[in-house]
Amino acid sequence: MRRKLVPVVALSMACLLTVTTACSTGNRKKRNRSADRTAGTAAKRDDVDATPATTRATPTPRRTGDQLTCLELRDTRVGSRKVHYRGYAAPLRLTDGRWADRDGTTVELQRPCAVGDLDGDGAGDAIGVVRLDGGGTGRFFTLAAWRNVRGEPDYLAQVDLGDRTPVESVSVRDGRATVIYLTRPAGGPMAELSIRRTAVYQLRGATLAELSHTDARVTDASDDGDTADSGTTPDSPDSPTRKRRPRSR
Structure with a gap:
C-alpha cells in the first residue's frame, strides 16, 4: 500500500x-x-x-512701447466721450487730416507735431495742433495729446490756445511739451500777432496744464492767423528797427 x-x-x-x-x-x-x-x-x-x-501660436506682444507717428494722427479721432472737443459730444474722425460738417465747419490737423512720453508709461505719445474754422473770421487752435494705447493713438487731453494763434513748433522732452505760437497782448486787436510765446505744458488728467511761458516781440506776422513769419525782436542786431551806430574811424 x-x-x-x-x-x-x-x-x-x-x-x-x-x-x-x-x-x-x-x-x-x-x-x-x-x-x-x-x-x-x-x-x-x-x-x-x-x-x-x-x-x-505665439501671442501677439503688447505694443505699448512703440512710438506713435505724426502721420497716424491724420486718420484718427479728435475728441472722445470723456474729453469733448469744442463742445462736440461725439469724437470727430479725421480723414487725411480733415473733418467737415454740413454747415461748412472744418477741423484740420496742423503741421506742428511731436512724439514723446507724456504720461510716464514709457510709450511714445503724440501731441499736435488742431484748428477749427467755422466759416467766419475766427480760427480756433487747440493743442491736443494722444496717448499711445498698444500702438494706436487715443485722444487724451487738450488745451485751447485761442482764436487766430497759429503754432510754429511743438516738442516733447522729459514728459513736458514745449509749444511756440503767435498771439497778441491782452486786450489787443485780433488782427495783431505781435507776441511769440513759448509755453511749457504738462499732462494733468484730461488737460494740458501750462507750467510757464515766456514772450518775445515779433515785428512781422500775418493777420489771418494761418501763417506767420519768424520776425525778429527789437533788440536783435538784424532787426530793421534797430538803429545802426556810425563806425568809428
Missing part, C-alpha cells in the same frame, strides 16, 4: 509544480505586457503634449 502512495504523491507534487511555474510565467508575461502598454501610453502622451508646444 505504501509503495502505491509514493508514486501518486510524487506525481501530484510534479503537477502542482508545473501549474505553479506556468501561472508564474503567465503573470510575468501579463506584467510585462502591462508595463509595455504603460510605457507606450506614456510615450504617446509625451508626443501629444510636445506637439502643441511646438505648434501653439
Whole structure:
C-alpha cells in the first residue's frame, strides 16, 4: 500500500509544480505586457503634449512701447466721450487730416507735431495742433495729446490756445511739451500777432496744464492767423528797427 502512495504523491507534487511555474510565467508575461502598454501610453502622451508646444501660436506682444507717428494722427479721432472737443459730444474722425460738417465747419490737423512720453508709461505719445474754422473770421487752435494705447493713438487731453494763434513748433522732452505760437497782448486787436510765446505744458488728467511761458516781440506776422513769419525782436542786431551806430574811424 505504501509503495502505491509514493508514486501518486510524487506525481501530484510534479503537477502542482508545473501549474505553479506556468501561472508564474503567465503573470510575468501579463506584467510585462502591462508595463509595455504603460510605457507606450506614456510615450504617446509625451508626443501629444510636445506637439502643441511646438505648434501653439505665439501671442501677439503688447505694443505699448512703440512710438506713435505724426502721420497716424491724420486718420484718427479728435475728441472722445470723456474729453469733448469744442463742445462736440461725439469724437470727430479725421480723414487725411480733415473733418467737415454740413454747415461748412472744418477741423484740420496742423503741421506742428511731436512724439514723446507724456504720461510716464514709457510709450511714445503724440501731441499736435488742431484748428477749427467755422466759416467766419475766427480760427480756433487747440493743442491736443494722444496717448499711445498698444500702438494706436487715443485722444487724451487738450488745451485751447485761442482764436487766430497759429503754432510754429511743438516738442516733447522729459514728459513736458514745449509749444511756440503767435498771439497778441491782452486786450489787443485780433488782427495783431505781435507776441511769440513759448509755453511749457504738462499732462494733468484730461488737460494740458501750462507750467510757464515766456514772450518775445515779433515785428512781422500775418493777420489771418494761418501763417506767420519768424520776425525778429527789437533788440536783435538784424532787426530793421534797430538803429545802426556810425563806425568809428
